[in-house]
Every structure is written in C-alpha cells, then in structure tokens.
Amino acid sequence: MRGAWEPVLEQLVRERYPRLLTRAFLLVGPGGDAEDLVQEALLATFGGRARFASVEAAEQYVRRAIVSRFVDRLRRTGRERTAHDEAARLDPGSSSEVFSTELEVALTRLAPRERACVVLRHVEQMSVAETAAHLGLSEGAVKRYTYDGLGRLNEALGTRAPDEDADLPVRLVRGGGA
Structure with missing residues (x-):
C-alpha cells in the first residue's frame, strides 16, 4: 500500500x-x-x-x-581547515565535469563556512538572521563570512561588487558553452 x-x-x-x-x-x-x-x-x-x-x-x-x-x-x-586546503589544491580543469562555470569553481575554493554563507545569503536568498540560525553562528559572523567570501569570489573572478552596500542575489544560469 x-x-x-x-x-x-x-x-x-x-x-x-x-x-x-x-x-x-x-x-x-x-x-x-x-x-x-x-x-x-x-x-x-x-x-x-x-x-x-x-x-x-x-x-x-x-x-x-x-x-x-x-x-x-x-x-x-x-575538518573545515582540511576541506579548505583540499579545495585550494584542486585543479579547475579536473572539476569541469561537475562545476561548469567559473563561479562554481571559485565557490569550491572558499572555506566551507564562507561558501555556506555566500550560498545561503545570495543563492538561497536567506536573511542574515535565517543564515545565522541555520549555521549556528552569530549574525556578525555570517556578515563577516559573507563579506570575506564575496571578496574572494570577486578576486578569483576578476569582478567587483557594484556597490558594497548592495545586497544583490546571485543567480546561477546554466546555458550552452560560451
């Protein structure tokens, strides 16, 4: 049944x-x-x-x-530190089957808490309070991890935020080859 x-x-x-x-x-x-x-x-x-x-x-x-x-x-x-070290050693070419965009590859190089904060805040569009509750962190820690993570992403991608105070969501778009 x-x-x-x-x-x-x-x-x-x-x-x-x-x-x-x-x-x-x-x-x-x-x-x-x-x-x-x-x-x-x-x-x-x-x-x-x-x-x-x-x-x-x-x-x-x-x-x-x-x-x-x-x-x-x-x-x-x-094992947060170990996971970060392993991700930093990755060859982006070897992960092309799983991660097809530069953003996805850059995300793998963030420390796990930075990656979690960036994904939850800007992909899942959770508030700072929701993200803090989900991760068991203070709101200040979420802001710091998100800020640091976005900074590392911008550095890795050669981009910069249009306005440091803007809270713009990141949208992943899958498409054909560029």
Whole structure:
C-alpha cells in the first residue's frame, strides 16, 4: 500500500533532483558527496512520512535539510581547515565535469563556512538572521563570512561588487558553452 507522501517524493525526485543536487554541490564542492547529502536530506524529510501540500513545499523542506546536513557534517568532522586546503589544491580543469562555470569553481575554493554563507545569503536568498540560525553562528559572523567570501569570489573572478552596500542575489544560469 502506497502512502500519500510517495507521489510527492516521486515527483520531487523526477522534476527537482538536478536543482537539489546543484545546491548540494555548491555547498560541498567536488568530491564532497553531494549526492549523499541530497539522499540524506530526502530520507530525513520523507523518512518520517511528512505530509506536504505541494512539491514546492517539499522541495523547500529538502533544501533546508541539505543545509542542515551540511552544517552537521562540518560540526561532526571538525575538518573545515582540511576541506579548505583540499579545495585550494584542486585543479579547475579536473572539476569541469561537475562545476561548469567559473563561479562554481571559485565557490569550491572558499572555506566551507564562507561558501555556506555566500550560498545561503545570495543563492538561497536567506536573511542574515535565517543564515545565522541555520549555521549556528552569530549574525556578525555570517556578515563577516559573507563579506570575506564575496571578496574572494570577486578576486578569483576578476569582478567587483557594484556597490558594497548592495545586497544583490546571485543567480546561477546554466546555458550552452560560451
């Protein structure tokens, strides 16, 4: 007998899995088990047979679960410095299968907390308070990690912010080759 939640899960995986996987890749970087992270989030979300009114509501819940699982991993392993060092040694050419844009490659070179703050603030469009609550950081730390992360991204990409006080969201656009 199928539960009422199964069609929602099936539709979510069929239609939204690539987007969920992209979010996880932005957080963990290449070799960071993004697929495992998405699977853990799906299990956590649907393992308790949660009821959702729509696929959109389920997707939002899973996206937050991805972030929560990522933060749990950081806390559990205590390997932030090691992860940063590994990402810094990466050859961008070797990660072209997973990360297809310069922005995605540059994100992998940020320290995990910087990357998490940048992704949550500018890709997921969370507020400073929401990001702080999700990551278990103070709002000041979120602002600092975001500022430092954006500075490193601008340096890596050869760009600069149009206005340091602007809070503009980053939009990832997948397209054909440039």
